[in-house]
Amino acid sequence: MESGGNGTVKAAGRQEAGQSVKTASSDSDGIAEQKWTRRRLLASIGAAGAAAAVYGATSGIVNAGDGRSVSEAVYGGCGCSGPAGAGGLVKTTIAGLRANASPSADVLYYVTDPGLEGHFYYDASDTATADNTGLVLVSASGARFKRIVESDRYSVKWFGAKGDGATDDMDSIQAAIDVVYALGGGTVFFPKGTYSVSPLLSTRRIVPKSNVHLLGEGTNSVIKVKDDAGDYWTIIGNFQTWPKVSNVSIRGLRFDQNPSGNTTCSIDHRRTDYYWTQFCISLFDYENIEVSDCTFDPICGWNTVVLNNPQSKNAVVRNCTFNFVHARGFDGYDNSAVYMNGKSHTVTNCRFYAAPGEKAVGAIETHTGQSVVSNNISDGYVTGVHIQASETSGEHADMTVTGNTFTNAAHAIQFWPYKEHSLKNVTVAGNTISLANAQKQGTMMVGIGAFPGSLPPDFTGMFENITITGNTITCEEEFVKRTNLLEGFCYGIGFVRDTSVNNVIISDNIIKNAPVAAIHIGNTSKVGTMSNLRITGNLIVNAGHYPAANETYKAAILLRSTVAGAKIAGNTIQETYGTSLGLYSIRLNAADGTFINVEVTDNLISSKQGGLWLDLHASVRTDEASARLKFASSALDDPLLETGTTYQSGTIVLAAGTAFTPGASPAGYRILSGGTFGALSGITATGSAGSYKVVVNDSALLKVGQWIKIAAGGQVRRINRIAGNELRVNAPLSAAVTAPSAVTYSSPVYEPFGRLGRLPALPDTSGLTVGELEGELNSLKQKLRDYGLIQP
Numbered sequence: 001m002e003s004g005g006n007g008t009v010k011a012a013g014r015q016e017a018g019q020s021v022k023t024a025s026s027d028s029d030g031i032a033e034q035k036w037t038r039r040r041l042l043a044s045i046g047a048a049g050a051a052a053a054v055y056g057a058t059s060g061i062v063n064a065g066d067g068r069s070v071s072e073a074v075y076g077g078c079g080c081s082g083p084a085g086a087g088g089l090v091k092t093t094i095a096g097l098r099a100n101a102s103p104s105a106d107v108l109y110y111v112t113d114p115g116l117e118g119h120f121y122y123d124a125s126d127t128a129t130a131d132n133t134g135l136v137l138v139s140a141s142g143a144r145f146k147r148i149v150e151s152d153r154y155s156v157k158w159f160g161a162k163g164d165g166a167t168d169d170m171d172s173i174q175a176a177i178d179v180v181y182a183l184g185g186g187t188v189f190f191p192k193g194t195y196s197v198s199p200l201l202s203t204r205r206i207v208p209k210s211n212v213h214l215l216g217e218g219t220n221s222v223i224k225v226k227d228d229a230g231d232y233w234t235i236i237g238n239f240q241t242w243p244k245v246s247n248v249s250i251r252g253l254r255f256d257q258n259p260s261g262n263t264t265c266s267i268d269h270r271r272t273d274y275y276w277t278q279f280c281i282s283l284f285d286y287e288n289i290e291v292s293d294c295t296f297d298p299i300c301g302w303n304t305v306v307l308n309n310p311q312s313k314n315a316v317v318r319n320c321t322f323n324f325v326h327a328r329g330f331d332g333y334d335n336s337a338v339y340m341n342g343k344s345h346t347v348t349n350c351r352f353y354a355a356p357g358e359k360a361v362g363a364i365e366t367h368t369g370q371s372v373v374s375n376n377i378s379d380g381y382v383t384g385v386h387i388q389a390s391e392t393s394g395e396h397a398d399m400t401v402t403g404n405t406f407t408n409a410a411h412a413i414q415f416w417p418y419k420e421h422s423l424k425n426v427t428v429a430g431n432t433i434s435l436a437n438a439q440k441q442g443t444m445m446v447g448i449g450a451f452p453g454s455l456p457p458d459f460t461g462m463f464e465n466i467t468i469t470g471n472t473i474t475c476e477e478e479f480v481k482r483t484n485l486l487e488g489f490c491y492g493i494g495f496v497r498d499t500s501v502n503n504v505i506i507s508d509n510i511i512k513n514a515p516v517a518a519i520h521i522g523n524t525s526k527v528g529t530m531s532n533l534r535i536t537g538n539l540i541v542n543a544g545h546y547p548a549a550n551e552t553y554k555a556a557i558l559l560r561s562t563v564a565g566a567k568i569a570g571n572t573i574q575e576t577y578g579t580s581l582g583l584y585s586i587r588l589n590a591a592d593g594t595f596i597n598v599e600v601t602d603n604l605i606s607s608k609q610g611g612l613w614l615d616l617h618a619s620v621r622t623d624e625a626s627a628r629l630k631f632a633s634s635a636l637d638d639p640l641l642e643t644g645t646t647y648q649s650g651t652i653v654l655a656a657g658t659a660f661t662p663g664a665s666p667a668g669y670r671i672l673s674g675g676t677f678g679a680l681s682g683i684t685a686t687g688s689a690g691s692y693k694v695v696v697n698d699s700a701l702l703k704v705g706q707w708i709k710i711a712a713g714g715q716v717r718r719i720n721r722i723a724g725n726e727l728r729v730n731a732p733l734s735a736a737v738t739a740p741s742a743v744t745y746s747s748p749v750y751e752p753f754g755r756l757g758r759l760p761a762l763p764d765t766s767g768l769t770v771g772e773l774e775g776e777l778n779s780l781k782q783k784l785r786d787y788g789l790i791q792p
Contacts, residue, residue, distance in 0.1 A: 163193020
């Protein structure tokens, strides 16, 4: 056995996992060792052995291993429970010890008060140690009775806590922590019960101490804020100016902030005082902190668990459950369940819930870096995880967010810089996200990416070395236009801040039903450079279906600003609506920015009715063979050419048929001006001047990409999208078409090149007259014309 501080005997027992606890000693150690060595056996058999000895349990239940009963081995053959001589055991109570006027150093006293059970001994050598109700009891005669602790667990009930839900146990809990801290550390244990506490402003809170752990029995061990406690800073924790707290775990407790019963609180960030935050656990200078297997239900504060100091390190929040309920005060006040700011921290296997209407804002915040956020579940919070650099992040934040599930969110995983400090080295992988954009009616929406909202003007940091891969993002469909949606700040994955974005991989993600843009990088101000981007292998379904006022945002993939080095390849972009609602599959338009060394290749684009316009700047490298080279089995002037066949300007059409006239049939054609072959009748159109939209009476014969001519004004346009009977054309109408006007196909302009086969041999012209030579020369010139070598 060990002797604790203040002369308390600590029986040898198990040490809590992960703890390294030092134990102070006193002058009574030698006396205790000499008189109570037989208590080693008692410590080794634990509470069951004690009960057997005190209450006369059958010796066959617990024995000493040498044929004797426990009571015989420990107490020299006396199994009595009343007054005893040397080496005896006495059953008593706390009140009995305090009233004991004739204590014996040769007797073990077993206290039987419920919740306070345990062994005490009389320390005759100690006349000064104060009564702390838990480990040292002072009798009316001045005798010091000291508890024998079988492990390093110290029950709060030993120090006066009742756990009855009515008694204010706050001071008793603090007393237990202070005593265990004085011993050098250990575990303050909360048996089943509801421990009412009364934190108040900056004056009352439970102050944690280094090396002192708090342990409960799960949801049955409840720390509950009492009714009408009012405003308070925190239940457990310190202020920013208090000393560092190290090597502390808080496990197996339930925290109940009692928002319905605390009617005198007011959480309001507009207040000039600051002690209204209602944290559950807060530390601002820490090292080696663990919060695990705890339930926070209900919670209501500005933060629930806040460990906030960029210079601090090593913190874990694990296997915890959070349920947010909006408290009294400012409507929609900011709140985060877990706020971690420091080096090397982890939030894993936690669950975050909030019912509709409770206005839960943030589940998790991770700041500074070297952090992992993994395998958490959030439902009903606006933000699943907020990722931000700090002044100490340095050249890399090194953050990983993986395997989480965030549902009913609006900004599921959002990135922030911190002032000029860039966010660098972040991996977001394998997360499942469902956005409630229609339900929450927010002004902005982001699945994964830079926070789209307003930031202070000095937040100029960039985003660099970001990997977003293997995530699934599902948005709610929105078919009804609303006035509050900021269409440029609504995307599945994106970075739209006025700053640079460098070295970003967005690959193998599924993005479904993004109302506006599925992937959006760049900004309308064209600030910064978007460099070294790789957008590959993503599956994008039904992007841009929202009836946006600014259609330039309706794209599966949209790049803006100065883009220097980007590859968009191998993506599958689909629209499944019977009537087309999307507009662009990939938009890299000259109006949006400058594109240098950008490649768009091997993307599979499909829609049912037609659309998803591939709008690319002329400098973008594309699939040249498929985009510019076609094959035709018929000559382009063949009257049997299929009606509706369309060729775009710059296309090379090679003759693929087997029938040809040697020296006369062209090898192919170069399309000088795009157009569509064939006759079209019975189709009429109307439209407004300056509009890209044309309404026809029947679109069944029309296809995306075809060129049409509207008789009114002789206006030739290309069809970029068909949505029912509404056409989106490549250029606005130059003249209004108020009355239905006939629509025909506009044929392409083309010229043949080369001729198949050889020209026939030329006859010998020797001896011909001048007239005959002139005829032969004219024949040769005609052959050259037929072959396309000279102009007709």
